[in-house]
Amino acid sequence: MTVLRPATLAAALAARSEHPGALLVAGGTDAMVAINSGRLRAEVTVDLTGVGELASWSRSGSTIRIGSGLTYTRLIAELGDLCPGLAMASRTVGSPQIRNRGTVGGNVATASPAGDALPPLVAAGAVIELASTDGVRRVPIGAFLVGPKRSLLAPNELITAIELPVARGPQQFSKVGPRNAMVIAVCSLAVDVDVASRRVAVAIGSAGPTTLRALEAEAVASAAIDWTTGALGDADLARFAALVAQAARPIDDVRGTAAYRRHALAVLARRSLGWSLEALRRAVA
Amino acid sequence: MKYSTTLNVNGIDYPVEIEAERSLLSVVRTEIGLTGPKEGCDDSECGACMMLLDGKAVNSCSYLALQAQGHKITTIEGLSEGDDLHPLQANFLEQGGVQCGFCTPGMLISASALLQANPSPTEDEVRIALSGNLCRCTGYDGIVKAVLITAGELAAQGA
Numbered sequence: 001m002t003v004l005r006p007a008t009l010a011a012a013l014a015a016r017s018e019h020p021g022a023l024l025v026a027g028g029t030d031a032m033v034a035i036n037s038g039r040l041r042a043e044v045t046v047d048l049t050g051v052g053e054l055a056s057w058s059r060s061g062s063t064i065r066i067g068s069g070l071t072y073t074r075l076i077a078e079l080g081d082l083c084p085g086l087a088m089a090s091r092t093v094g095s096p097q098i099r100n101r102g103t104v105g106g107n108v109a110t111a112s113p114a115g116d117a118l119p120p121l122v123a124a125g126a127v128i129e130l131a132s133t134d135g136v137r138r139v140p141i142g143a144f145l146v147g148p149k150r151s152l153l154a155p156n157e158l159i160t161a162i163e164l165p166v167a168r169g170p171q172q173f174s175k176v177g178p179r180n181a182m183v184i185a186v187c188s189l190a191v192d193v194d195v196a197s198r199r200v201a202v203a204i205g206s207a208g209p210t211t212l213r214a215l216e217a218e219a220v221a222s223a224a225i226d227w228t229t230g231a232l233g234d235a236d237l238a239r240f241a242a243l244v245a246q247a248a249r250p251i252d253d254v255r256g257t258a259a260y261r262r263h264a265l266a267v268l269a270r271r272s273l274g275w276s277l278e279a280l281r282r283a284v285a
Numbered sequence: 286m287k288y289s290t291t292l293n294v295n296g297i298d299y300p301v302e303i304e305a306e307r308s309l310l311s312v313v314r315t316e317i318g319l320t321g322p323k324e325g326c327d328d329s330e331c332g333a334c335m336m337l338l339d340g341k342a343v344n345s346c347s348y349l350a351l352q353a354q355g356h357k358i359t360t361i362e363g364l365s366e367g368d369d370l371h372p373l374q375a376n377f378l379e380q381g382g383v384q385c386g387f388c389t390p391g392m393l394i395s396a397s398a399l400l401q402a403n404p405s406p407t408e409d410e411v412r413i414a415l416s417g418n419l420c421r422c423t424g425y426d427g428i429v430k431a432v433l434i435t436a437g438e439l440a441a442q443g444a
């Protein structure tokens with residue numbers, strides 16, 4: 001195995017196009033576990049941690065551009081107000097030591113159905129920026145995530161950034177697992193409330209082949225909420241929760257049964273939208 | 286193929302010749318000979334291998350040694366001053382935070398990273414900081430107490 005350590009994005013893109021089969025390593029928290037266990041062998045490894053351009057974020061108007069190499073620790077410290085849902089999800093990833101190294105770009109590239117950064121990004125309608133020596137393209141995250149550990153990333157491309165809107169209202173993320181730290185989600189849920197366009201978005205993690213939107217539940221909630229006061233009737237909230245559970249496509253596995261996941265998702269959905277609307281009512285009061 | 290590189294561990298530059306896929310943990314233990322950091326799982330799960338990289342705690346079992354070039358690495362051996370124990374070490378002993386000792390080097394590294402970043406943590410913050418370190422013996426209480434007592438002592442000294 002050869003390790004390349006580019007110091008600039010241009011050098012990283014050149015390395016990527018010269019060695020399309022190369023293993024990219026950002027934080028290494030997914031990649032190194034696979035190398036150690038012998039599941040992954042690569043002739044060439046490209047270490048992205050030296051590329052400063054990837055490790056920053058910026059704001060332009062109402063859009064946040066998060067470099068793929070931004071660690072969870074920095075995201076939590078620096079973007080808690082602008083992207084609260086993503087920051088909440090980041091706080092649940094692994095341990096502080098994993099958060100010191102793990103990156104949002106690595107989570108997106110891994111495309112695990114259990115990736116915790118994915119539900120808030122899907123709910124917010126994030127766009128993935130992909131670059132190669134041929135140029136740059138932008139793909140909505142819903143299209144980028146194709147299936148379990150499968151994405152539209154081409155062998156000559158890098159994820160350079162993730163773009164998402166500054167929060168347009170209350171956001172929530174919740175995750176079910178056997179412990180408060182170091183757990184892969186049994187299931188997870190993100191709620192994103194867009195007050196100006198009077199729209200609720202919901203994304204479900206770990207309960208389907210990839211992160212799923214619950215479109216019917218979103219439509220029902222968006223129509224039933226009284227947007228001037230933030231009120232929502234109990235029956236409508238219950239209907240929303242049931243539709244979220246219906247939208248999941250869970251399986252039975254070592255972490256939980258499909259039936260448990262559906263049940264837990266309904267609970268998470270009811271609570272998360274309830275908390276979001278409470279925050280909205282406080283804001284309009 | 287082997288790479289020649291230099292790793293700075295506890296303030297000393299060590300030249301090493303290593304394969305690219307070697308983890309920082311295996312190089313520090315077998316090439317450099319510092320066996321304080323332990324291999325519990327080699328899977329980022331247990332925290333026994335924790336080292337400081339530029340002051341931040343990382344699981345060294347899942348860190349490429351070559352990625353650590355140019356960074357300052359601290360292992361448990363770098364925490365004490367010769368035979369003088371670091372206050373965290375003294376308090377771990379005092380509070381029963383050590384039984385078999387296998388988790389201790391990693392616990393101490395995570396705790397010292399916490400106190401660097403947050404000199405007066407709450408109990409919750411201590412538990413979160415140590416959430417990636419598993420202990421099969423102590424039940425954690427003595428460890429958490431030792432960290433809180435150390436924070437108090439350091440604050441009293443600073444005041």
Ligand SMILES: Cc1cc2nc3c(=O)[nH]c(=O)nc-3n(C[C@H](O)[C@H](O)[C@H](O)COP(=O)(O)OP(=O)(O)OC[C@H]3O[C@@H](n4cnc5c(N)ncnc54)[C@H](O)[C@@H]3O)c2cc1C
Nearest residue numbers: 024026027028029030031093094103106107109116159329
């Ligand atoms: C102990 C432990 C606990 C964990 N807990 C959680 C958890 O609670 N929730 C969770 O979601 N995940 C968890 N993870 C998984 C992992 O930490 C996250 O998925 C993390 O976001 C991966 O980021 P990374 O930078 O470490 O990725 P790496 O391991 O560096 O890379 C992951 C994959 O992405 C590719 N890649 C990286 N950067 C790019 C890029 N810029 N462009 C294209 N491809 C790229 C790599 O080639 C590799 O295939 C855990 C891992 C461990 C070891």
Ligand code: FES
Nearest residue numbers: 325326327332346
């Ligand atoms: S040996 Fe590294 S975390 Fe267990």
Ligand code: FES
Nearest residue numbers: 384388420421422
């Ligand atoms: S003292 Fe034995 S594992 Fe912690």
